[in-house]
Amino acid sequence: MKIAVYSAHEFEIPFLREANDDGHELHFVSEKLNIQTVGQAKNCDVVAVFSSDEASKEVIAKLAEFGVELITTRSAGFNHIDLKSAKEWGVRVVHVPEYSPQAIAEHCMALLLALSRKLIPSYERIRTYDFSLRGLTGSEINKKTIGVLGTGNIGCSLIKILNGFGCTLLAYDAEVNDKVAEMKNVNYVELNEVFAQADAISLNLPLNEGTKHIIDSAAIEKMKNGVILINAGRGALVDTQAVIDGIKSEKIGGFGMDVYEHEKGFFYEDHSEEVFKDDLFARLLTFKNVVVTAHQAFLTETALKEIAETTMKNISDFAKGRIPENKIEHHQ
Structure with missing residues (x-):
């Protein structure tokens, strides 16, 4: 699957690549996801977002138009994603419920x-x-x-x-x-x-x-x-x-x-x-x-490894037709 990874930080990219056991095509985007940058997700199956991204109603409508089927957030929280809109457009949402x-x-x-x-x-x-x-x-x-x-x-x-x-x-x-x-x-x-x-x-x-x-x-x-x-x-x-x-x-x-x-x-x-x-x-x-400190409590090698592994597992489960265990219940 082709994945647009928004808000891709230098500190996490090596961990995401290492965890990509199934050889998904990772397209790293340094910019935040918003209505101005959503176009970079064209031709992608999955969008991986961070807590600073904006998966708003308008953004999700565009993602669905592009054929995006899954939003996976590299965070436990998901208040940056409009879950109601995702449900309306048939876009699944998964997260990383816990990490270190x-x-x-x-x-x-x-x-x-x-x-x-x-x-x-x-x-x-x-x-x-x-x-x-x-x-x-x-x-x-x-x-x-x-x-x-x-x-x-x-x-x-x-x-x-x-x-x-x-x-x-x-x-x-x-x-x-x-x-x-x-x-x-x-x-x-x-x-x-x-x-x-x-x-x-x-x-x-x-x-x-x-x-x-x-x-x-x-x-x-x-x-x-x-x-x-x-x-x-x-x-x-x-x-x-x-x-x-x-x-x-x-x-x-x-x-x-x-x-x-x-x-x-x-x-x-x-x-x-x-x-x-x-x-x-x-x-x-x-x-x-x-x-x-600038929202860095999570920033350890152990946590980054666990976030990357869970994120890639979410994507692989979805690609193989499985229901990801980390789907957001409020959405599904």
Whole structure:
């Protein structure tokens, strides 16, 4: 089959080629999929997209016109795909439901440690040959109470790590994960109890109507003074302006983010030579107690290998007339 791979990044292309055991024809497109670039999918059977692509109603209509039968997204989330339109046009949609949850859990831990021990200010100071320690007193994670919102595979992996640090864990999710419930030092509690008791909170929830802006000004007001927030889940779990206000009032003692609610259009790209126009994001970068990474929590060799292998298996299953096991149930 001929596949148009949109938003093809240098870091993932070798893994996709390595996983292409069935010899599909891969056409790598560096641009994002949108109505302007959809023409590059002509004569293709499959389109492979990334979370930054736009498989909108208009785009899917064009893909169907070109004869595209399958959209496979190289991500767990699929809110960048208009599933209703795909169903109407008879285009199947599949995804990568999970890939190395350990990678994202470890990144959450890295952000928490960087904030707790003030590693970024320390690094910046040393680059100017200032080896003084004023203002660098940090806090230990041991014996702290940590809230984990979302106890799927990623949240479960993070809880295992935090248990090793000797933390008390407060878990919150709409559904109890039996594996998590059986772990030591973990208690499932109501959301407001997490807010009231946690010294740090990690967001590992999916994004939906019930979780959008789950961290807003009202939630922040209920938290302990100096709380550390970590978001490596979905950008819109957090009301960014509310977090900025919380940092300014010192209610929030640190914010580590790998995702941003308005990241579409600039994450994964180099804008270093441009006038940066997102004032909200620019304001975040002015705080010394904010650590930002550009949606890279997934970016490990293990995760990239698993994403590529699952993506190519989805395509091969479809090519062989099998129903891909990773079809999106909301669509089929």
